[in-house]
Amino acid sequence: MKISEVMSMPECHWVKSHLTQYLDRDPSAPLTDAELRRLEVHIALCDKCAAVSEDYRETSKALSQLRTHVDQESINRLSDSLKRLTSGE
Amino acid sequence: MSREEDFRLLVEPEIPVLLRVARSLAGNSRDAEDLVQETLINAFQGIDNFDGKYPRAWLFTILRNNSHNVWRKKKPDYVEDWNLTQGSRPAFNAEPPRTPEEEVLSGVIEPTLLNAVNALPEEFRSTLILVDVEGFSYAECAQILGVPIGTIMSRRSRAVAKVRKSLLKAREEAVRG
Numbered sequence: 001m002k003i004s005e006v007m008s009m010p011e012c013h014w015v016k017s018h019l020t021q022y023l024d025r026d027p028s029a030p031l032t033d034a035e036l037r038r039l040e041v042h043i044a045l046c047d048k049c050a051a052v053s054e055d056y057r058e059t060s061k062a063l064s065q066l067r068t069h070v071d072q073e074s075i076n077r078l079s080d081s082l083k084r085l086t087s088g089e
Numbered sequence: 090m091s092r093e094e095d096f097r098l099l100v101e102p103e104i105p106v107l108l109r110v111a112r113s114l115a116g117n118s119r120d121a122e123d124l125v126q127e128t129l130i131n132a133f134q135g136i137d138n139f140d141g142k143y144p145r146a147w148l149f150t151i152l153r154n155n156s157h158n159v160w161r162k163k164k165p166d167y168v169e170d171w172n173l174t175q176g177s178r179p180a181f182n183a184e185p186p187r188t189p190e191e192e193v194l195s196g197v198i199e200p201t202l203l204n205a206v207n208a209l210p211e212e213f214r215s216t217l218i219l220v221d222v223e224g225f226s227y228a229e230c231a232q233i234l235g236v237p238i239g240t241i242m243s244r245r246s247r248a249v250a251k252v253r254k255s256l257l258k259a260r261e262e263a264v265r266g
Contacts, residue, residue, distance in 0.1 A: 020246045024220075028228035028238055052253075059253045062202055063221035070108045074122050078104050081126060085133050086093035 015042050015049050019056055096136055099144050100129065107148060110225075110233055113218040114156040128152045149233045205255035213248040220245055 015038075021029055022039050031039070043050050107128060111121035128151050132139075139147055206214060212234075219230045220241070227245075231238045 016250075017246065020249055021242060024227070026227045028226055028231075029242055055253050055257065056249055059249055059256060060221055062199075062256070063206075063217065063252070064224065066202070066206075066222045067224065070105050070112075071118055074108060074118065075104050078108070078122065078125055078129065079101055082097055082101055082104070082129055085129060086097040088093070 011042055012046060012049055015039055015046070016052060019049075019053060020060075023053070023056055023060065092136070096133060100132060100148065103145055103148055106145065107152060109223050110149065110152060110219070111156070113223055114152070114215055124152065124155055127155050131155065146232055150235065153233065153235055201255055201259035202252065205252045208255075209248055209251060213244050213251070216241055216244040217248040217252070221249070 018031065018035065018039060021031060022036070043053055104125065107125045108118075108121055111124040111128075112118055115121045115124050128148060131151050132148055135151070206217060209217065215234060216230060219225045219233060220227065225233065227238050227241050230241045234241070
């Protein structure tokens with residue numbers, strides 16, 4: 001292992017622990033401008049973290065493709081059930 | 090307007106989102122419908138305790154409690170639900186594989202993905218399904234599961250890392266043949 005790789009390991013660890021937060025850009029868990037810069041600079045320089053970032057992106061995309069529509073018949077059955085419940089049937 | 094009618098008007102628009110959450114917690118559509126059914130009955134019985142604010146949050150709490158009480162002994166099985174819906178499901182953002190290699194990888198990745206999700210501990214699995222599959226925000230997920238946003242972030246980060254590891258392993262094995 002190169003010395004430069006050993007030197008960057010703590011930074012890699014920090015980046016990995018903030019990666020999903022960075023990729024999601026969820027408004028309830030924003031990164032600061034300084035954190036965003038720190039992440040982007042490191043990903044631009046570190047091949048390993050860039051690869052992990054791409055894998056996370058692909059994993060998240062693959063998971064989103066498992067999404068299916070909620071069954072309309074199921075909604076209708078529950079709506080009917082709710083009507084019966086509130087009408088005392 | 091009667092109290093019963095008020096309740097129905099308040100709750101009926103929430104049925105689709107309740108079904109999505111229930112599917113995440115129960116693991117399949119059939120059990121999800123039963124879970125929502127119980128939630129509606131419990132909500133109606135407990136209407137006197139509801140202050141009229143944030144009906145969705147109130148319903149999520151009842152749903153979560155029902156899920157813990159009734160379904161905790163059942164292990165969710167997403168593979169079962171996938172097999173039932175495959176072929177008829179309009180997959181979200183899905184694009185058909187374009188090359189033979191992509192077709193092979195697609196056939197490997199989907200079962201591996203489902204197995205990897207199924208193998209996660211319950212709290213990781215529900216977080217991952219709610220955020221990544223169902224598309225809820227961290228804040229909504231935290232509200233649904235009744236935990237802080239920081240817990241959601243931590244669980245999800247670890248869950249994605251575990252699933253990624255499984256996918257990488259499967260991909261390497263597929264390429265090696």
